[in-house]
Amino acid sequence: MKILRFFFTLCVLTFFNHPEITAQYTLKGTVRNDAGEKLTAALIYLDNTNFAAVSDEHGRYEIQNIPAGNYLIKISYVGYRTLLQSVTINGNTALDFVLDGTVCNLENIEIRASRVQSGQPFTHKNLAKEDIRKENLGVDMPYLLQWTPSITVTSDAGNGIGYTGMRIRGTDQTRINVTINGVPLNDAESQDVFWVDLPDLGSSVQSVQIQRGVGPSANGPGAFGGTVGIQTHQTHINPYAEAEAAAGSFDARKFRLSLGTGLINDRFSIDGRFSRVTSDGYMDRASADLTSWYLSGARVTEKYSLRLNVFSGKEITYQAWHGVPEARLREVWRSFRPITSIMWVHYTKIRKIGSICSIVTDVTIIICTPTRWTIIPRHMHSCITAGSYPVN
Numbered sequence: 001m002k003i004l005r006f007f008f009t010l011c012v013l014t015f016f017n018h019p020e021i022t023a024q025y026t027l028k029g030t031v032r033n034d035a036g037e038k039l040t041a042a043l044i045y046l047d048n049t050n051f052a053a054v055s056d057e058h059g060r061y062e063i064q065n066i067p068a069g070n071y072l073i074k075i076s077y078v079g080y081r082t083l084l085q086s087v088t089i090n091g092n093t094a095l096d097f098v099l100d101g102t103v104c105n106l107e108n109i110e111i112r113a114s115r116v117q118s119g120q121p122f123t124h125k126n127l128a129k130e131d132i133r134k135e136n137l138g139v140d141m142p143y144l145l146q147w148t149p150s151i152t153v154t155s156d157a158g159n160g161i162g163y164t165g166m167r168i169r170g171t172d173q174t175r176i177n178v179t180i181n182g183v184p185l186n187d188a189e190s191q192d193v194f195w196v197d198l199p200d201l202g203s204s205v206q207s208v209q210i211q212r213g214v215g216p217s218a219n220g221p222g223a224f225g226g227t228v229g230i231q232t233h234q235t236h237i238n239p240y241a242e243a244e245a246a247a248g249s250f251d252a253r254k255f256r257l258s259l260g261t262g263l264i265n266d267r268f269s270i271d272g273r274f275s276r277v278t279s280d281g282y283m284d285r286a287s288a289d290l291t292s293w294y295l296s297g298a299r300v301t302e303k304y305s306l307r308l309n310v311f312s313g314k315e316i317t318y319q320a321w322h323g324v325p326e327a328r329l330r331e332v333w334r335s336f337r338p339i340t341s342i343m344w345v346h347y348t349k350i351r352k353i354g355s356i357c358s359i360v361t362d363v364t365i366i367i368c369t370p371t372r373w374t375i376i377p378r379h380m381h382s383c384i385t386a387g388s389y390p391v392n
Contacts, residue, residue, distance in 0.1 A: 024065040025067075025091055025093065026065075026066070026093070027066055027087070027092075027094075028093075030059045030097075032096070032098055033100075034098055035237065035239075038055075038057075038058055041054055043075070044073065044075050045073070070088050070089075072085075073086075075097045080100060124209055124211045125148045126209050127207060127209075128207055132144055137248065138248070138253070138277045138279075140196065141195050142154075143164060145166065145208065145228070150168055150169045150226075151167070152170075157279065157286035157287075158286065159249065159281060161199075161252060161288050162315075162317045163194075165193075169212055170225075175224040176227070178193050178228045181230070181232055198312075199277045199292045200254065200256060200273075200275035203273055203294075204273055206232060206234050207231045208229065209228075211223065211227040211229075213226060232311075233296060236260045242258040243257050244258075250279055250281055250282055252277075252280075258271070267300060267301065268298065270296070271294075271296045274291075274292075275292050277290040281318070285318045286317075287317070287318045289317075294309070295310045
């Protein structure tokens, strides 16, 4: 009896140890992005099982002791779309995977601190890069935001290029907190925002959040009317080059060139942009010649990112605002000569910011500062020297 029991047990063990019944196989391969770069620490696992692996520094993975069968394999990595793929395991298998990359979410901590999150009691509107791109044909930032609720915009030239401004719920820009990556953009003295100094800023913007009404303002002036938080471009995974040209009414023209290296050695990236916007303006004497550039460098690791943004602009605009009529200036000069003399001394001798000037047009600018010379052509000025009070 014992011999029969031993023989039966031996047969059962032999049957269940047959290769077709208990075979276990290995699945291995590499994980890369669509640019061919190796992805470290990607998660590879078989759905509804305990079999999983993490790719090493060379993008390689290996899952061992997998029984034969059909499985659904999932590959995920931060900043990439999760890949799902069916696989049949009936032997040792080698599979390589390519993940589609998306822009990494590398918001600065200042942006998180000043931005309203979902569920907080603040009325706000978020604009993504795609929303801004639809309207970005060379106009200044206020005109890119004009279709959001409670915003009204103004333009000296009448077509959104040059000196522009905006109001939120009727409150002017001196009471609107404007930041770029958490850094205040409002002028420290007047609290105003001069968008003309940063033409084509919208081409370097990743997202904008507009908070209407009184809101948080950790940096810059008080946000009594609202808050506009601008966030510039984030890291691009792949190299890119873009050229854009546009033309419109009133001889409005825009040219933009953008370049980026993508991630270099999975650590560094450099992005740059150059833009030029010109226009004759809708109003008479409202021309504008605007240039700007943007340069950004970043170092990215698994635990942190460090980014340096540098951008600037230059504007040459004509006289699109109303000056003082020459007849009115003559009348004031004759009636209040002591006052105008004091004014002349104040601006030319004490503060030393300019001189009283006459322009060969139907209007006259009273104070002519050095920067004003870059706005109005030199040949149109006839500055008055000390003692030459009449305006001719």
